[in-house]
Amino acid sequence: MRRIRCIAEGGFKIINGPSTKDKGLMSQGNDLETRDETSLPRPTQAGRIETCIELISKAMRCLENNDKDCVTRLIEELIKADCHNGNAVGKEVADEVKDVVHELWLRSDYELRCKLLVRLVVELGVSRNWLRSVFNTNTKMLNKWLVRCNIDGENRVARNNVVKNIEDLLRKEFSWSETWMCEELWRFVGVDVDEFRMHGIEPCVWLGGLELLRDLRRPYWFGLAKSDLAVRRHGRGVELALNTTNSVDAVFFPALLGTVKAPSLIIEWGRKRPTMRYVSKLINLIYYIALGVDEWP
Numbered sequence: 001m002r003r004i005r006c007i008a009e010g011g012f013k014i015i016n017g018p019s020t021k022d023k024g025l026m027s028q029g030n031d032l033e034t035r036d037e038t039s040l041p042r043p044t045q046a047g048r049i050e051t052c053i054e055l056i057s058k059a060m061r062c063l064e065n066n067d068k069d070c071v072t073r074l075i076e077e078l079i080k081a082d083c084h085n086g087n088a089v090g091k092e093v094a095d096e097v098k099d100v101v102h103e104l105w106l107r108s109d110y111e112l113r114c115k116l117l118v119r120l121v122v123e124l125g126v127s128r129n130w131l132r133s134v135f136n137t138n139t140k141m142l143n144k145w146l147v148r149c150n151i152d153g154e155n156r157v158a159r160n161n162v163v164k165n166i167e168d169l170l171r172k173e174f175s176w177s178e179t180w181m182c183e184e185l186w187r188f189v190g191v192d193v194d195e196f197r198m199h200g201i202e203p204c205v206w207l208g209g210l211e212l213l214r215d216l217r218r219p220y221w222f223g224l225a226k227s228d229l230a231v232r233r234h235g236r237g238v239e240l241a242l243n244t245t246n247s248v249d250a251v252f253f254p255a256l257l258g259t260v261k262a263p264s265l266i267i268e269w270g271r272k273r274p275t276m277r278y279v280s281k282l283i284n285l286i287y288y289i290a291l292g293v294d295e296w297p
Helices: 025-039 045-064 068-080 091-107 110-123 128-135 139-148 159-174 178-188 193-198 206-214 219-225 249-257
Strands: 004-006 012-014 230-234 237-244 264-270 282-292
Touching (some): 045 091, 068 091, 091 110, 091 128, 110 128, 110 139, 178 206, 206 249, 237 249
Antiparallel strands (some): 004 012
């Protein structure tokens, strides 16, 4: 016989629990799962704060040693531990996390800043409000940085993947390749590539030479900057851009810029020139790469 105790509402509470005689394996498993879940230890606020303070101290030591990779890893740990959340650890600790991020930002070049933003926004999912408070900036300025770093409105790295996706599609559907592109370039200017090869000359050997252009200090880039290349300075960064409405350059320009860095793409309507009789509308393609100001000589 089970002992029972009357409770205030007039119902009954079973002291030693209901019979488990009719419970199946699934029910007992669920009960065990529930008991395990409720019994798992949860970190106290004091324990979390202690962890955060230790991580912040390590990050500051890394900053003193100018070890940016170390600081970036520790920032990731701080965010994952919720150390940036004032409600969880208190405003003082959360502000120290902001100071670490801000100090790393000040010591970083353009490329490292973009890597930091990608890590924070895309991989760790921090809010834009938090970022604005870290950098003490407004929405407009923050959005400019997100665009420069190829982070779209839905927190995905998207723009510089467009060129790669187009190339992959061309390779898959049309058997496109850099060599095929090269041959089309020669044919476009009236050169017989087969005639070259008959005489033991490989007309597309220059494709291998593009790797040498990875160094922006080569004179070639100076010549290009005085002709087709647009060089624009934006704050502490620089953009190198090539734009075209020519179908051949549309595949040549990203190959050229791609030797330095994966290019981003802008597609817009172009202006019709008076000499273009049979063209109703132009599609203008702009390929650009964003660099730190120290990278462009």
